[in-house]
Amino acid sequence: MNQATFIRQLPKVELHLHIEGTLEPEMMFQLAQRNQIDLPFASPQEVKAAYEFTNLQSFLDIYYQGANVLIEEQDFYDLTWAYLLKCQQDNVIHTEIFFDPQTHTARGIHFDTVIAGIDRAMKDGLEQLGITSRIIMCFLRHLDEESAFEVLEMALPHKDKIIGVGLDSSELGHPPEKFERVFSKARDEGFITVAHAGEEGPVSNIYNSLELLNVSRIDHGVRCADDEQLVALLAESKMPLTVCPLSNTKLKVFDEMRDHNIVELLRRGLCVTINSDDPAYFGGYMTDNFRAVAESHALSREELALFTCNAIDASFISEAEKCVLREKLDDFVATA
Ligand code: ADE
Ligand code: ZN
Numbered sequence: 181m182n183q184a185t186f187i188r189q190l191p192k193v194e195l196h197l198h199i200e201g202t203l204e205p206e207m208m209f210q211l212a213q214r215n216q217i218d219l220p221f222a223s224p225q226e227v228k229a230a231y232e233f234t235n236l237q238s239f240l241d242i243y244y245q246g247a248n249v250l251i252e253e254q255d256f257y258d259l260t261w262a263y264l265l266k267c268q269q270d271n272v273i274h275t276e277i278f279f280d281p282q283t284h285t286a287r288g289i290h291f292d293t294v295i296a297g298i299d300r301a302m303k304d305g306l307e308q309l310g311i312t313s314r315i316i317m318c319f320l321r322h323l324d325e326e327s328a329f330e331v332l333e334m335a336l337p338h339k340d341k342i343i344g345v346g347l348d349s350s351e352l353g354h355p356p357e358k359f360e361r362v363f364s365k366a367r368d369e370g371f372i373t374v375a376h377a378g379e380e381g382p383v384s385n386i387y388n389s390l391e392l393l394n395v396s397r398i399d400h401g402v403r404c405a406d407d408e409q410l411v412a413l414l415a416e417s418k419m420p421l422t423v424c425p426l427s428n429t430k431l432k433v434f435d436e437m438r439d440h441n442i443v444e445l446l447r448r449g450l451c452v453t454i455n456s457d458d459p460a461y462f463g464g465y466m467t468d469n470f471r472a473v474a475e476s477h478a479l480s481r482e483e484l485a486l487f488t489c490n491a492i493d494a495s496f497i498s499e500a501e502k503c504v505l506r507e508k509l510d511d512f513v514a515t516a
Contacts, residue, residue: 183481186516187470190484191508193491194267194275194455194466196399196422198318198348199256199298200247200283201458202263211249211258219249231461236380236431237350243461247283256297264305264313266459270466273508276314276496277302278346281331282323291334299341314496316374318346319362321354328362336369343496344372346399347389351381356388363393372396372496374422378403379433383410390419397422397494402433404450405441415449420494424457425473426464437476446483453491485513 181189205224212219221227227246233239250256260277267275277298284294298315305311317335319328335342345366347359356363356375363373375393377385379400386404389395401421404410414421423442427433434440445452454473459465464472470484492505 181516183474184471186481187474187484188467189271189512189516190470190488191505191512192270192272192466192470192488193453193495193505194272195397195420195453195491195494196278196424196455196457197263197275198278198280198458199260199263200250200280201243201462202266202460203246203250203259204262204460207259207262208246208249211251211255215249215251215255217249217251220245231430233431236352239431239458239461240349243458244283247280248287250284250294251289253293253297253300256294257301258297260298260301261304264301264309264311266465267305267311268309272311272466274312274492274495274497274501274505276316276343278316278318278348280318280320280348281334282320282327285331285334291331292338295338295341312497312501314343315341316344316346316372316496317342318348319359320349321347321358321376322350325358325362328359329365332362332366332369335371339370342371344374344396346373347375347377347393348399349376351376351379351385355381355385356393360392367394374399376400379428380431383407386410396420396496400424400428400433402428402441402445405445411445411448411450414451418451418493420451420453420490421445422455422494423452424455424462425469426459426462427457429472430462437472440473440476442473443477443479443483446486451490451494452487453494454487481513481516485509 205227302313373395374397375389376399377389397420399422
Protein backbone atom coordinates (compact mmCIF):
# COMPACT_ATOMS: atom_id res chain seq x y z
CA MET A 181 0.00 0.00 0.00
CA ASN A 182 1.22 3.53 -0.71
CA GLN A 183 1.88 6.07 2.01
CA ALA A 184 -1.41 7.95 1.53
CA THR A 185 -3.36 4.73 2.08
CA PHE A 186 -1.15 3.76 5.02
CA ILE A 187 -1.89 7.12 6.66
CA ARG A 188 -5.64 6.94 6.05
CA GLN A 189 -5.92 3.40 7.38
CA LEU A 190 -3.52 3.88 10.31
CA PRO A 191 -5.48 3.65 13.59
CA LYS A 192 -5.38 7.10 15.18
CA VAL A 193 -5.99 8.58 18.60
CA GLU A 194 -6.92 12.25 18.92
CA LEU A 195 -6.11 14.11 22.16
CA HIS A 196 -6.56 17.75 21.18
CA LEU A 197 -9.87 18.58 19.56
CA HIS A 198 -12.22 21.44 20.44
CA ILE A 199 -15.75 20.33 19.64
CA GLU A 200 -16.72 23.93 18.83
CA GLY A 201 -13.88 23.86 16.29
CA THR A 202 -15.61 21.10 14.31
CA LEU A 203 -18.50 23.38 13.32
CA GLU A 204 -18.40 23.25 9.52
CA PRO A 205 -19.78 26.32 7.69
CA GLU A 206 -22.64 24.23 6.24
CA MET A 207 -23.77 23.17 9.71
CA MET A 208 -23.31 26.73 10.96
CA PHE A 209 -25.86 27.81 8.34
CA GLN A 210 -28.28 24.96 9.09
CA LEU A 211 -28.24 25.69 12.82
CA ALA A 212 -28.53 29.44 12.28
CA GLN A 213 -31.68 28.79 10.28
CA ARG A 214 -33.05 26.25 12.78
CA ASN A 215 -32.46 28.63 15.70
CA GLN A 216 -33.28 31.86 13.83
CA ILE A 217 -29.91 33.45 14.38
CA ASP A 218 -28.48 36.10 12.06
CA LEU A 219 -25.05 35.38 10.65
CA PRO A 220 -22.79 38.14 9.33
CA PHE A 221 -22.18 36.00 6.22
CA ALA A 222 -24.37 35.34 3.18
CA SER A 223 -23.26 31.75 2.48
CA PRO A 224 -21.00 28.93 3.70
CA GLN A 225 -18.56 29.94 0.93
CA GLU A 226 -18.37 33.45 2.39
CA VAL A 227 -17.66 31.96 5.83
CA LYS A 228 -14.81 29.88 4.42
CA ALA A 229 -13.37 32.92 2.67
CA ALA A 230 -13.17 34.69 6.05
CA TYR A 231 -10.87 31.99 7.45
CA GLU A 232 -7.63 33.84 6.74
CA PHE A 233 -5.95 34.13 10.12
CA THR A 234 -2.89 36.15 11.11
CA ASN A 235 -2.50 34.81 14.65
CA LEU A 236 -4.43 32.99 17.42
CA GLN A 237 -6.60 35.98 18.37
CA SER A 238 -7.77 36.60 14.79
CA PHE A 239 -9.04 33.01 14.77
CA LEU A 240 -10.62 33.10 18.23
CA ASP A 241 -12.70 36.18 17.35
CA ILE A 242 -14.38 34.37 14.46
CA TYR A 243 -14.57 31.03 16.30
CA TYR A 244 -16.51 32.41 19.27
CA GLN A 245 -18.88 34.13 16.84
CA GLY A 246 -19.50 30.82 15.04
CA ALA A 247 -20.45 29.09 18.30
CA ASN A 248 -23.44 31.46 18.70
CA VAL A 249 -25.57 29.14 16.53
CA LEU A 250 -25.35 26.33 19.14
CA ILE A 251 -28.43 26.59 21.34
CA GLU A 252 -30.30 23.32 21.97
CA GLU A 253 -29.08 19.97 23.27
CA GLN A 254 -29.73 18.53 19.80
CA ASP A 255 -27.33 21.10 18.30
CA PHE A 256 -24.51 19.87 20.53
CA TYR A 257 -25.48 16.29 19.68
CA ASP A 258 -25.46 16.97 15.92
CA LEU A 259 -22.10 18.77 16.15
CA THR A 260 -20.48 15.92 18.07
CA TRP A 261 -22.04 13.21 15.93
CA ALA A 262 -20.78 14.87 12.73
CA TYR A 263 -17.27 14.92 14.24
CA LEU A 264 -17.50 11.23 15.20
CA LEU A 265 -18.44 10.37 11.61
CA LYS A 266 -15.24 12.16 10.51
CA CYS A 267 -13.38 10.05 13.08
CA GLN A 268 -14.83 6.91 11.52
CA GLN A 269 -13.64 8.02 8.05
CA ASP A 270 -10.16 8.76 9.38
CA ASN A 271 -9.83 5.58 11.47
CA VAL A 272 -9.73 7.52 14.71
CA ILE A 273 -10.38 4.79 17.29
CA HIS A 274 -10.28 6.95 20.43
CA THR A 275 -10.76 10.69 20.95
CA GLU A 276 -10.55 13.05 23.92
CA ILE A 277 -12.79 16.03 23.23
CA PHE A 278 -12.46 19.56 24.66
CA PHE A 279 -15.45 21.80 25.19
CA ASP A 280 -15.57 25.42 26.34
CA PRO A 281 -18.60 25.78 28.66
CA GLN A 282 -18.12 29.52 29.20
CA THR A 283 -18.61 30.16 25.46
CA HIS A 284 -22.15 28.88 25.96
CA THR A 285 -23.08 29.77 29.55
CA ALA A 286 -22.18 33.42 28.80
CA ARG A 287 -25.00 33.35 26.19
CA GLY A 288 -27.51 31.88 28.62
CA ILE A 289 -27.15 28.27 27.48
CA HIS A 290 -27.28 25.89 30.43
CA PHE A 291 -24.14 23.86 31.20
CA ASP A 292 -26.29 20.71 31.43
CA THR A 293 -27.66 21.28 27.90
CA VAL A 294 -24.16 21.38 26.43
CA ILE A 295 -22.80 18.35 28.25
CA ALA A 296 -25.95 16.28 27.66
CA GLY A 297 -25.78 16.72 23.87
CA ILE A 298 -22.05 15.96 23.65
CA ASP A 299 -22.31 12.97 25.99
CA ARG A 300 -25.28 11.42 24.18
CA ALA A 301 -23.44 11.56 20.85
CA MET A 302 -20.36 10.00 22.44
CA LYS A 303 -22.44 7.13 23.80
CA ASP A 304 -23.87 6.58 20.30
CA GLY A 305 -20.32 6.82 18.93
CA LEU A 306 -19.28 3.92 21.11
CA GLU A 307 -22.38 1.83 20.38
CA GLN A 308 -22.72 2.48 16.66
CA LEU A 309 -19.15 3.24 15.55
CA GLY A 310 -17.02 1.51 18.20
CA ILE A 311 -15.17 4.78 18.93
CA THR A 312 -14.19 5.34 22.55
CA SER A 313 -14.02 8.89 23.87
CA ARG A 314 -13.59 11.16 26.89
CA ILE A 315 -14.56 14.78 27.62
CA ILE A 316 -12.25 17.50 28.93
CA MET A 317 -13.71 20.85 29.99
CA CYS A 318 -11.59 23.93 29.25
CA PHE A 319 -11.51 27.23 31.11
CA LEU A 320 -11.26 30.30 28.88
CA ARG A 321 -8.08 32.00 30.07
CA HIS A 322 -9.11 35.48 28.84
CA LEU A 323 -11.90 35.40 31.45
CA ASP A 324 -11.23 35.80 35.17
CA GLU A 325 -10.57 33.29 37.91
CA GLU A 326 -14.01 33.83 39.42
CA SER A 327 -15.72 32.76 36.22
CA ALA A 328 -13.52 29.63 36.08
CA PHE A 329 -14.51 28.77 39.66
CA GLU A 330 -18.19 29.18 38.73
CA VAL A 331 -17.93 26.82 35.79
CA LEU A 332 -15.98 24.29 37.87
CA GLU A 333 -18.89 24.30 40.32
CA MET A 334 -21.31 23.60 37.43
CA ALA A 335 -19.16 20.66 36.35
CA LEU A 336 -19.20 18.88 39.71
CA PRO A 337 -22.54 17.08 39.15
CA HIS A 338 -21.09 15.80 35.86
CA LYS A 339 -17.87 14.29 37.21
CA ASP A 340 -18.93 10.95 35.78
CA LYS A 341 -18.81 12.44 32.26
CA ILE A 342 -15.81 14.81 32.48
CA ILE A 343 -12.35 13.32 32.95
CA GLY A 344 -10.29 16.46 33.15
CA VAL A 345 -9.98 20.22 32.91
CA GLY A 346 -7.89 22.27 30.49
CA LEU A 347 -6.98 25.86 29.72
CA ASP A 348 -7.45 27.47 26.32
CA SER A 349 -8.13 30.76 24.46
CA SER A 350 -5.74 33.75 24.31
CA GLU A 351 -2.37 32.62 25.67
CA LEU A 352 -0.54 35.96 25.48
CA GLY A 353 -1.28 38.01 28.61
CA HIS A 354 -3.09 35.15 30.37
CA PRO A 355 -0.41 32.92 31.90
CA PRO A 356 -1.14 29.67 33.77
CA GLU A 357 -0.45 31.22 37.19
CA LYS A 358 -3.76 33.12 36.85
CA PHE A 359 -5.52 29.76 37.29
CA GLU A 360 -3.32 28.08 39.89
CA ARG A 361 -6.04 28.04 42.57
CA VAL A 362 -8.86 26.85 40.33
CA PHE A 363 -6.66 24.03 38.98
CA SER A 364 -5.77 23.06 42.54
CA LYS A 365 -9.48 22.79 43.39
CA ALA A 366 -10.12 20.83 40.18
CA ARG A 367 -7.39 18.34 41.09
CA ASP A 368 -8.82 18.03 44.62
CA GLU A 369 -12.15 17.17 42.98
CA GLY A 370 -10.46 14.38 41.03
CA PHE A 371 -10.03 15.96 37.60
CA ILE A 372 -6.88 15.32 35.54
CA THR A 373 -5.37 18.58 34.23
CA VAL A 374 -3.96 19.77 30.90
CA ALA A 375 -3.21 23.24 29.52
CA HIS A 376 -2.51 24.97 26.24
CA ALA A 377 1.01 26.36 26.65
CA GLY A 378 3.84 27.33 24.33
CA GLU A 379 1.55 27.69 21.31
CA GLU A 380 2.15 31.44 20.89
CA GLY A 381 3.31 32.07 24.44
CA PRO A 382 6.78 31.78 25.98
CA VAL A 383 8.45 28.71 27.49
CA SER A 384 7.67 30.07 30.97
CA ASN A 385 4.04 29.10 30.28
CA ILE A 386 5.13 25.49 29.75
CA TYR A 387 7.24 25.45 32.93
CA ASN A 388 4.42 27.04 34.95
CA SER A 389 1.77 24.70 33.57
CA LEU A 390 3.93 21.79 34.74
CA GLU A 391 4.88 23.25 38.09
CA LEU A 392 1.80 25.22 39.14
CA LEU A 393 -1.06 23.45 37.34
CA ASN A 394 0.40 19.93 37.61
CA VAL A 395 -0.66 19.08 34.08
CA SER A 396 -0.48 15.56 32.65
CA ARG A 397 -0.11 16.82 29.07
CA ILE A 398 0.89 20.07 27.38
CA ASP A 399 -1.39 21.16 24.54
CA HIS A 400 0.75 22.43 21.64
CA GLY A 401 4.02 23.08 23.51
CA VAL A 402 5.97 23.60 20.29
CA ARG A 403 7.76 26.67 21.68
CA CYS A 404 9.65 24.31 24.03
CA ALA A 405 12.30 24.21 21.29
CA ASP A 406 13.37 27.70 22.43
CA ASP A 407 14.84 26.14 25.60
CA GLU A 408 17.23 23.18 25.45
CA GLN A 409 16.81 22.40 29.14
CA LEU A 410 13.05 22.22 28.74
CA VAL A 411 13.34 19.89 25.73
CA ALA A 412 15.53 17.59 27.83
CA LEU A 413 13.06 17.73 30.73
CA LEU A 414 10.09 16.91 28.48
CA ALA A 415 11.96 13.99 26.91
CA GLU A 416 13.10 12.60 30.24
CA SER A 417 9.69 12.91 31.91
CA LYS A 418 7.88 11.61 28.79
CA MET A 419 5.53 14.58 29.11
CA PRO A 420 3.13 14.36 26.15
CA LEU A 421 2.74 17.29 23.75
CA THR A 422 -0.51 17.37 21.77
CA VAL A 423 0.74 19.07 18.62
CA CYS A 424 -1.63 20.40 15.93
CA PRO A 425 0.27 20.85 12.65
CA LEU A 426 -2.39 22.44 10.40
CA SER A 427 -3.50 24.72 13.25
CA ASN A 428 0.08 25.92 13.73
CA THR A 429 0.56 26.86 10.09
CA LYS A 430 -2.92 28.44 9.78
CA LEU A 431 -2.26 30.58 12.88
CA LYS A 432 1.30 31.42 11.75
CA VAL A 433 3.06 29.72 14.63
CA PHE A 434 5.19 28.33 11.77
CA ASP A 435 5.25 29.95 8.31
CA GLU A 436 5.29 26.67 6.40
CA MET A 437 4.79 23.01 7.27
CA ARG A 438 8.41 22.31 6.33
CA ASP A 439 9.45 24.71 9.14
CA HIS A 440 7.37 22.81 11.73
CA ASN A 441 9.43 21.20 14.50
CA ILE A 442 7.15 18.20 15.21
CA VAL A 443 9.40 15.65 13.48
CA GLU A 444 12.53 17.05 15.11
CA LEU A 445 10.85 16.78 18.53
CA LEU A 446 9.72 13.20 17.78
CA ARG A 447 13.29 12.25 16.81
CA ARG A 448 14.62 13.84 19.98
CA GLY A 449 12.50 11.38 21.94
CA LEU A 450 9.61 13.57 23.05
CA CYS A 451 6.16 12.05 23.40
CA VAL A 452 4.61 14.08 20.57
CA THR A 453 1.21 13.37 19.05
CA ILE A 454 -0.66 14.67 15.98
CA ASN A 455 -4.07 16.31 16.46
CA SER A 456 -6.50 18.51 14.55
CA ASP A 457 -7.42 21.24 17.14
CA ASP A 458 -10.23 23.02 15.22
CA PRO A 459 -10.48 21.07 11.96
CA ALA A 460 -13.43 22.99 10.46
CA TYR A 461 -11.36 26.18 10.68
CA PHE A 462 -7.89 24.91 9.85
CA GLY A 463 -8.53 22.84 6.75
CA GLY A 464 -8.38 19.27 7.93
CA TYR A 465 -9.13 16.43 10.31
CA MET A 466 -6.68 13.77 11.53
CA THR A 467 -5.73 12.16 8.22
CA ASP A 468 -5.15 15.60 6.68
CA ASN A 469 -2.84 16.53 9.57
CA PHE A 470 -0.82 13.32 9.23
CA ARG A 471 -0.56 13.80 5.46
CA ALA A 472 0.50 17.44 5.77
CA VAL A 473 3.37 16.43 8.06
CA ALA A 474 4.36 13.44 5.90
CA GLU A 475 4.34 15.51 2.70
CA SER A 476 6.80 18.03 4.10
CA HIS A 477 9.03 15.70 6.17
CA ALA A 478 10.30 12.27 5.11
CA LEU A 479 8.67 9.97 7.66
CA SER A 480 9.01 6.21 7.92
CA ARG A 481 5.99 3.99 8.63
CA GLU A 482 7.47 3.32 12.07
CA GLU A 483 7.52 7.03 12.78
CA LEU A 484 3.92 7.48 11.58
CA ALA A 485 2.80 4.63 13.82
CA LEU A 486 4.81 6.10 16.71
CA PHE A 487 2.50 9.14 16.73
CA THR A 488 -0.42 6.80 17.49
CA CYS A 489 1.65 4.79 19.95
CA ASN A 490 2.52 8.00 21.84
CA ALA A 491 -1.13 9.11 21.81
CA ILE A 492 -2.23 5.79 23.31
CA ASP A 493 0.38 6.14 26.07
CA ALA A 494 -0.72 9.75 26.68
CA SER A 495 -4.47 9.08 26.70
CA PHE A 496 -6.61 9.23 29.84
CA ILE A 497 -8.01 5.69 29.68
CA SER A 498 -7.30 2.61 31.74
CA GLU A 499 -4.34 0.29 31.05
CA ALA A 500 -6.83 -2.37 29.88
CA GLU A 501 -8.33 0.04 27.35
CA LYS A 502 -4.85 1.09 26.20
CA CYS A 503 -4.02 -2.58 25.57
CA VAL A 504 -7.02 -2.90 23.26
CA LEU A 505 -5.88 0.15 21.26
CA ARG A 506 -2.27 -1.11 21.09
CA GLU A 507 -3.51 -4.40 19.70
CA LYS A 508 -5.44 -2.59 16.97
CA LEU A 509 -2.34 -0.59 16.08
CA ASP A 510 -0.04 -3.64 16.12
CA ASP A 511 -2.47 -5.66 13.96
CA PHE A 512 -2.57 -2.89 11.39
CA VAL A 513 1.21 -2.39 11.28
CA ALA A 514 1.78 -6.15 10.96
CA THR A 515 -0.48 -6.46 7.91
CA ALA A 516 0.00 -3.09 6.16
N1 ADE B 1 -9.44 27.32 21.40
C1 ADE B 1 -9.68 26.62 20.30
N2 ADE B 1 -8.54 26.40 19.63
C2 ADE B 1 -7.55 26.98 20.34
C3 ADE B 1 -6.16 27.09 20.19
N3 ADE B 1 -5.51 26.57 19.15
N4 ADE B 1 -5.46 27.78 21.12
C4 ADE B 1 -6.08 28.31 22.16
N5 ADE B 1 -7.39 28.23 22.36
C5 ADE B 1 -8.12 27.56 21.46
ZN1 ZN C 1 -6.44 23.83 21.08
